[in-house]
Amino acid sequence: MARRNQFATFAAALVAAVLLAAVAIVAWNPYLLVRGEFARQRIAAGLSQRTLDAAGFRWVYATRDADVANAPTIVMIHGFTGSKENWYPLARELRGRYRLVIPDLPGWGESERKPGADYGFVAQAERVAAFIRAVSPDKPVVLLGHSMGGGIAALVAARHPELVARVGLFDAAGVRFRDNQFGIDVLAGRNPFAVTDEASLHAYLDVLFYDKSKAPWIPWPASVGFIHHRRAEAAFEQSVLDRIGRSDERFLPGDEAANIRQPALLLWCRQDAVIDASALELYAARMPQARKLLLDGCGHMSITEQPHNVAVAVEDLIEH
Numbered sequence: 001m002a003r004r005n006q007f008a009t010f011a012a013a014l015v016a017a018v019l020l021a022a023v024a025i026v027a028w029n030p031y032l033l034v035r036g037e038f039a040r041q042r043i044a045a046g047l048s049q050r051t052l053d054a055a056g057f058r059w060v061y062a063t064r065d066a067d068v069a070n071a072p073t074i075v076m077i078h079g080f081t082g083s084k085e086n087w088y089p090l091a092r093e094l095r096g097r098y099r100l101v102i103p104d105l106p107g108w109g110e111s112e113r114k115p116g117a118d119y120g121f122v123a124q125a126e127r128v129a130a131f132i133r134a135v136s137p138d139k140p141v142v143l144l145g146h147s148m149g150g151g152i153a154a155l156v157a158a159r160h161p162e163l164v165a166r167v168g169l170f171d172a173a174g175v176r177f178r179d180n181q182f183g184i185d186v187l188a189g190r191n192p193f194a195v196t197d198e199a200s201l202h203a204y205l206d207v208l209f210y211d212k213s214k215a216p217w218i219p220w221p222a223s224v225g226f227i228h229h230r231r232a233e234a235a236f237e238q239s240v241l242d243r244i245g246r247s248d249e250r251f252l253p254g255d256e257a258a259n260i261r262q263p264a265l266l267l268w269c270r271q272d273a274v275i276d277a278s279a280l281e282l283y284a285a286r287m288p289q290a291r292k293l294l295l296d297g298c299g300h301m302s303i304t305e306q307p308h309n310v311a312v313a314v315e316d317l318i319e320h
Contacts, residue, residue, distance in 0.1 A: 073101060075103075078149050176282070269297075
């Protein structure tokens with residue numbers, strides 16, 4: 001009995017020590033809580049995480065094989081300040097039917113960033129083309145792009161048609177849409193997505209999400225970690241925004257969309273406060289073959305606010 005009590009005391013002390021160490025680690029770097037939540041979401045979506053080298057960068061990506069052989073491969077490209085995790089709600093809707101490949105773009109998320117490299121539309125489009133060759137060397141893919149990723153996807157589809165069987169542009173950047181506060185701020189050299197404190201964090205989420213119930217809940221101390229992370233990213237974010245929002249390539253995706261011949265889907269949310277829904281028709285004028293879908297009751301984050309409706313549209317793009 002005494003030995004059993006000694007073991008129980010030792011076990012309790014060990015558990016307490018482990019918990020104390022975990023608290024100390026989180027206190028030192030609360031962004032680990034955000035990373036932990038991302039991992040939970042990935043597992044819930046049935047995805048695994050892998051790495052590869054392409055176009056001179058180390059890529060980190062989430063993936064899941066289809067349940068049937070020879071199913072189409074879908075590659076999903078995230079937007080500005082985004083990451084592969086933005087696609088997980090849609091991945092949950094599509095899993096099993098298709099092979100899913102969801103990377104962090106070079107410079108973003110967990111993929112490699114090289115100081116001084118160009119992270120604009122053109123440079124990233126060429127890197128995405130190299131990534132597609134690496135993950136699907138023998139078969140063109142269905143390429144989906146959201147926001148900045150939509151502009152990148154448009155360039156890949158236009159310039160590398162042999163790699164892209166079908167393309168979906170969701171709330172895509174790359175055209176001169178109707179003026180809104182976001183666009184005015186970008187043209188003035190400001191980053192409307194900058195996060196420096198609790199107030200700007202809430203403002204960032206408010207402009208992204210029309211349906212506030214779908215916005216991520218970031219409680220303390222995870223919020224502290226997220227804010228510190230975004231502060232550290234400020235200079236990089238501004239350099240990318242200057243490139244995609246103010247340089248001579250800012251409207252190149254829309255211009256080159258006229259060269260996209262593949263079946264295409266243009267999907268927007270009516271209440272998008274970032275890339276105004278007028279952009280849908282601007283892209284459509286250059287892509288007469290594209291199916292158009294304007295969702296109601298969502299903002300810029302269509303892929304997380306209405307993943308089921310987006311999934312139905314993607315299935316329709318692929319199957320018909």
